[in-house]
Amino acid sequence: MSALTVDHSEGYGHEWDELVRIWEETDAPEGCKVEIIEGIITVSPAPANRHNVIAGKIQRALYTVIPEDWGVYQALAVSVPSRSGLFIPDLVVAPESELMELSESEQFIPAIASTFIAEITPKSSLRHDRISKPAAFAHAGAPLYLLVDxxxxxxxxxxxxxxxxxxxxxxxxxGKFGDEVHLPAPFDVTIDTGVFPVD
Incomplete structure (x- = not known):
């Protein structure tokens, strides 16, 4: 994992714009995830196969209940400038209109525009997925955050x-893998974690 620190003492304005510019220009190997976490640009390796299977099962359940004009995205960046964060969660549910309103140069939506965010924790980012990201998403007002650990x-x-x-x-x-988790409205769907692969 690599990291680059940029002074973000004000959190907004010029410092944030510079951080986003560096994020946009970061050249990482294909499949890697480049994020800004607490003002530090991080590069994470591509997810493991079990990780992708879990994401696919959650995504399949979500598609049974979301409106036609919403999407479930696996590579959508969401921003929380007030926390110097720009994240690429494993799953984001958001109305298509939130993406279509962006200009060609904009590569992310504000976290508050999401209706659901999920992270499937790899060993390399335990602290971020358990602490940094939920704090940022809560600060932004993202309504639901699912942590699969x-x-x-x-x-x-x-x-x-x-x-x-x-x-x-x-x-x-x-709960533990094997339990069911119920997502409240607007989803009102139960996900059976018993079908998630384990090591």
Whole structure:
């Protein structure tokens, strides 16, 4: 993983624009994920096969309940400038109109424009997925954050966060692989984590 630090003491304006410019110009190997986390540009390796299978199963469940004009995206960047963050979650649900309103040069949507964000935690980014990202998404007001944590002590877990206030989510549901997790409205769908592959 590589990192580049940029002074972001003000969080907005020129410093944010410069950070985004560097992010846009970062040349990473195909399949790698380039993100800005707490003002640091990070490059993560391509996800493992189990990770992709889990993402596919969640995506399949979401497509059964979302409106026709919403999408489930696996490579959509979402921004939280006030937290010096630009993330590429494993799954983002957002109305297509949020993407279509962007100019050709804009490569991300504000996190608040999402209706659901999911991260499937690889070993290389445990702290970011468990702490930094949910704090940023809660701060931005993203309504639901699902953390699929294959590396939790005691075995793989799944945690659904919601009702953001300031930088904190409320835990709506927590369990282990094998449990069902119910996504509330506007989804109203149950995901069976028993079908998730484990190491």
């Amino acid at each position: 294959s590396w939790a002590q005691g075995g793989p877990t799944i945690t659904l966060y919601g009702e953001p206030k300031d930088d904190v989510y409320r835990v709506l549901q927590a």
